Amino acid sequence: MAYWLFKSEPDVFSFQDLVDKAGPEEWHGVRNYAARNNMRAMVLGDLGFFYHSVKGKAVVGIAEVVALAHPDSTAHEPGEKVVWECVDIAAVKAFPRPVTLDEIKAEPALAQMILVNNSRLSVQPVTKQEWEHICRMGGL
DNA sequence: GCCAACGTTGGC
DNA sequence: GCCAACGTTGGC
Helix, strand or coil: CCEEEEEECCCCCCHHHHHHHCCCEECCCCCCHHHHHHHHCCCCCCEEEEEECCCCCEEEEEEEEEEEEEECCCCCCCCCCCCCEEEEEEEEEEEEEEEEHHHHHCCHHHCCCHHHHCCCCCEEEECHHHHHHHHHHCCC
């Protein structure tokens, strides 16, 4: 059982979109090896924060891994040798109150988070301590 | 809108 | 194999 963080621009795909989907959503479009490797490491039942980048800049909800890494259906460019992969996720619950990036940065206990130190990695691991800390901050 | 950070590409 | 140049991301 591991914890993760999925980043998305809400204008492109928001947590509400995931809630509305009410089922598996293929987390396609990731074109970064570190992020792909993180998805390969996921197992069914792993949980991940859903973070809104650019607009909102806050952890807004929790999602669950509902399908193991599989080929990204959008990665079929002609001649593309690399097979990108992705997991499927589904919404679990929204935070009663979103935890903003500012709040995370203000927490010494969260200073080691990848979100703080490498904001560009779109799929990140989160430690159990970080997970529980942010859940408390968000009212869960 | 700007720019720093990061990852990738390509010349050498 | 190194590194400069470039494109993209995302915070500010």
